[in-house]
Amino acid sequence: MGLTWDLIRWALLVIVIINEVAALVTVFREKRDIAATWAWLMVLMIPVIGFIIYAFLGRKLPQKRLERISSPTAQHLYDAFEEQRTAFVEMPRPEDSLVQTYRRTIMLFQSIDESFLSEDNQVEIFTTGITFFNRLLTDIEQAKQSIHIEFYTIYNDQIGNRLRTLLEQKAAAGVEVRVLYDSWGSMGVKKSFYDNLRKNGGFASPFLMTHSNFLDFRLNYRDHRKIVVIDGQIGYVGGFNVGDQYLGRLKKFGPWRDTHLRIQGGGVYSLQQCFLRDWNASVKPAERLTHFKDYFPSAALNKGKTAMQIVSSGPDAPLQAIKLGYLRLINAAQDHIWIQTPYLIPDDSVIDALRIAAHSGVDVRIMIPSMPDHAFVYRATQYYARALANEGVTIYSYQLGFLHAKTMTIDGKMASVGSANLDFRSFQLNFEINAFLYDRQLVDELEQIFINDVRDSRVITPEMFDAQPLGLRFKQTFSRLLSPIL
Template identity: 30%
Template sequence: MKYIVKFLFHRVCFLILAVLIQIFVLLSVIIKFYDYFAYFYGASILISIVVILLILNNKSNPVYKIAWIIPILVFPIFGGLFYVFLGANKLSKRMRLRMKSIVDKTKAALKPKPHILDEMKAYNEIAATQSKYIQDYAYYPPYCNSFSEYLSIGELKFERLKAELKKAEKFIFLEYFIIEEGVMWNSILDILKQKAEEGVDVRVIYDDAGCIFKLPYGYDKKLESMGIKCRVFNPLVPLLSTRINNRDHRKIAIIDGHTGFTGGINLADEYINEYEKFGHWKDSAIMIKGEAVWSMTVMFLSMWDYLEGINEDFNKFKPEMEPLEESCKDGYVQPFADSPLDDETVGEIVYLNLINKARKYVYITTPYLIIDNEIITALTSAAKGGVDVRIITPYWGDKWYVHEVTRSYYRTLIESGVKIYEYTPGFIHSKTFVVDDEYGVVGTINMDYRSLFLHFECGVWMYKCRTIKDIKKDFTDTLKMCQEITIEDLNQITWYRKLVRMILRIFAPLM
């Protein structure tokens, strides 16, 4: 009973209520002016036709277009209006100007490194081409004066993060999709409060949608009262709005500009298996030390400035770095970010480049395998060409309908030679690529439409790093705890479950 009462007074309930009131008012207007309904219906049809034409001619993914066109055709009265409110990915003129200024500052702060690309090209022209794409289109250059450490489980990242936070002397920047009060966050918060009292510049960004059931309303004010600067990304408002589509899905921690973390691990107890949620929670992260952390610092500051509407001098947060004893002693490291507010799908193209250029193997871990035709074609073509393509997904899904859609892609992939494995102990939230013992990516980017097209994301692309062996070892070790999915397994699925998957898959891009 207390949970029901708690939900009824939760702001989510008020948000839902506000939207229902808006719908009720609209219906009331239609009923009141029923005599003019024919005109309203005609206008709605016209709006839906215009919207469909706009969808067909925009630059979004074709499958995303189909996912919107179907409900518009089925519900022509409200379908077009619904897309106008929720489907489009647009910014006001003022916000576009602000975003452009942030992009310009990012480009100014992150100078291209053609000498590193030339050095990389001497080893491998294909690697240099992939790296150049990230530099040219995401504006994040490669580094060779850096060190990386792969953290194969949430508990390990937790301990490393606490140890590094305690060393902070100048600033701590945290940007996370989810923060939840508990053992993990409370332990970190104790360190943040202490550091803030010592005069360290502590800043926190969290996503409002990601934390809506995790943190109490106004939690940012609580952190501010502790001396911790805090901003909430894209606060939810009780209005139908396209802004709800864009979320800050990044997980970034930066200490003094010389140490950075990213990966799939949020600051909540399930990520360290403090309590069981969907079985054992398998996740991963990466720690970077050295010059490459500057890209992560700019990544955070660009978001901070976007939220604050300020023009901060990024360079005052750039530390002096002593060169490592050996040039490129740990290969090439390239942190990068992906924004949904431009026309460049950086995350997807990074993944496609890895798959398309693989010669021996591609090993992938992802919690969601909701992929478009480009990725399906790349995976199946690689497998048909003799590349060993293996993908680990969860056995226990965190959202049943999303998990059903993930499984709906199995047959197409398996029939083409891709090997699919499910992590039987529970839920795998890790987002990793490892290719040919040469390339690796660890980050926040899932293989689903929202992550690839609608969310702010980040990752670390690596070439010739020792860390890549660790990623591969973690994959092969995890494989021992997985069950391979076969065609025989798929043939045993009931017809009605297949039907549910077929229906859900139509709306996959909207999930």
């Protein structure tokens, strides 16, 4: 008996040693952010189970898939980019114009994301699911040529079926309909959900052809973008997905607070460009789009006066464009920075930027939800909210329902609205897209929305954080350790 136990102990010791060596080799084999490296190392130290978790969540996307995004499609779409960038640098502008004020920010996005500047946009803001979906479905119903849709989540529920039925009708009427969705975000929706759309002449595909979440074994890299382009003239971008919860129909979340934009003008070209690139990377050669000029009608121009850049980011790009944009905005602030985000899990560079701004006298306010939709993520959000509150940042907890908006406004002059949260996942793992806006009137509207939301929020002070139970604070600290991989 004693010999048996000795053999078991030796066997367990050998397993632990092999596991730790394998963990070191595995985690350092791929280039990662140092925080993510240590977080994964901690997970992999759990024998067997750690490697199972890593198999699904830790491995990076294959290079061949990423190369499909950086394809000849993208090169073709960017043919005119250098001409515009040169013209922007050389074009004289009034010193008091916002485009001149944020000239360096615009040049940053042109350099790191080849993002076009358009100055002719008409923008409408939506903050409730009812108004957003009513307008979206009306625009789709009136489409005459093409409907391009890309969402992280399209659920098989009441609003999801309503959208699908409308798309089937439009496809049957001869309108080109293409739907791109994330297989993980739309979990539970089978491929057959779109069979009737396909029968009517439409198309639907999971992003990067990821048909099975479990066979794919790479759950961590998701298409989190929300893009709709109708006839190449109307575009949508923001935080809403397609599901009943976004209409406030789930008791768990209550009224859903989000922010989404409807765009007419040159900004639609950039949304269309991103969709076409993602579509061609996700489908078989026979379904790829090649006649790009058909999707960029000149009638989309000259609709308004809002200047904007559409900026995308993802693991296919060498630089974290949206995060760098956030940093540029924070560092440029002179008076105030107002942020809404459901997930507050910033990396050290963003924390330092917010800390510097707050200690420099800039009014920094961050609004987060008062309820979780993901337990670990919410506890990590609370940890960082407490840390920033101790640095002089005002933290609001939105009480009316679930806050899902991803907005940032700077000095009443510039703003960002899109799909990207203020967290590691949006910076490093997800495919995201944001609109960066240069328009005092539009930014004032966004800031009025923030002020209205403050009325439905309460301030969480450092003293209130300190009074939290020890067990809750432990959960927050533990969740923070895993934050680079949440």
